[in-house]
Amino acid sequence: MxxxxxxxxxxxxxxxxxxxQLAGFYANTARAVRLVDHDAQRSSLDWAAGRPSACPPIEVRFFAEQSFAQCDVSAITIHDMPAAWTLDNVDTLIRPQDTVIIPLLASPTDIKACLRFIMGVYRSGLLERGVTIGIVANRVRTNTRYFKVLEAFLAKLDIPLITVLRDSQNYVRAMDRGLTLFDLPASRCSTDRAQWQPLLDWLPIVDP
Ligand SMILES: Nc1ncnc2c1ncn2[C@@H]1O[C@H](COP(=O)(O)OP(=O)(O)O)[C@@H](O)[C@H]1O
Ligand SMILES: [Mg+2]
Known part of the structure; x- marks a missing residue:
């Protein structure tokens, strides 16, 4: 897998x-989920530390190095990669059956920085190796000028835009309590949950 x-x-x-959020989604479908935090800030670990024991469990690990051994494949494994990771060790880390999601904010600074990263992705040969790669536009206000700039940028890429997530306090509040949208009553976050569906449909997850 x-x-x-x-x-x-x-x-x-x-x-x-x-x-x-993805870890929370899969955990709520009764799958075994492992979340691997590679970032020195340890934000995923902090989040998991506050997760109520009544919620579906998510195994969280920390790897300071990006050169970790491949995890076993009995669980859905999600890697929260570090800031400043510019594809070091990418050939040993990412295999053809893996998926890369690139979250992207609609700001000029983020678009410029992302362009450099995507140039690296092209040079890395990931796409030729068959790795599935998609972009998630995050914290978007669709009626702004910078969303149009983002759309124009994305139109020039071979990497598809999978979904658009709005800026929502639901994420901030859930994070604070060790929760995800998928742990909350659907009625409280239906607009936000609906924005995840294109990503969930696109991900080539098969059960272990
Ligand atoms: N769609 C969103 N709506 C509102 N706040 C968000 C959204 N996405 C991220 N945030 C907030 O923005 C901040 C940075 O997000 P985070 O996921 O920690 O980024 P990264 O891991 O790339 O550094 C966090 O405080 C997070 O709660
Ligand atoms: Mg982080």
């Missing part, structure tokens, strides 16, 4: 948010 890597060297674009 493939592993899911959440990567973008820019801090604050939503790597931990996407990693944690």
């Amino acid at each position: 493939g592993q899911i890597f959440i990567a973008n060297p820019k801090g604050g674009c939503g790597k931990t948010t996407v990693a944690v």
Whole structure:
């Protein structure tokens, strides 16, 4: 089974948010889920420390190095990659059956930084090796000028935009309590949950 890597060297674009939400989704479908925190800030670990014991469990590990041994494949494994990771060791880390999600904010600084990362992705040969790669636009306000700039940027890439997540306090509140949207009553976050569906449909997850 493939592993899911959440990567973008820019801090604050939503790597931990996407990693944690996906872990919460799969845990709530009764699958075994492992969340691997590679970031020195340990935000995924902090989040997991506050997770109520009544919630579906998520195994969280910390790897300071990016050169970790491949995890066993009995659980859905989600990697929250570190800020400033610019594809070091990518050939040994990421295999053809794996998926890379790039969260991206609609700001000029983030788009420029992401362009450098995506140039690296092209040079790395990941796409030729068959690795599935997609972009998640995060904290988006669709009626802004910078969303149009983001759309124009994405139109030039071979990497698809999978979904658009709005800026929502539901993420901030859930993070604070060790929860995800998928641990909350659907009625409280239906707009936000609906925005995850294209990503969940796109991910090539098969049960272990
Ligand atoms: N869609 C969103 N709506 C509101 N706040 C968000 C959203 N995505 C991320 N955030 C907040 O932005 C900050 C940075 O997000 P985070 O996931 O920690 O980024 P990264 O792991 O890439 O550094 C966090 O405080 C997080 O709660
Ligand atoms: Mg983080």
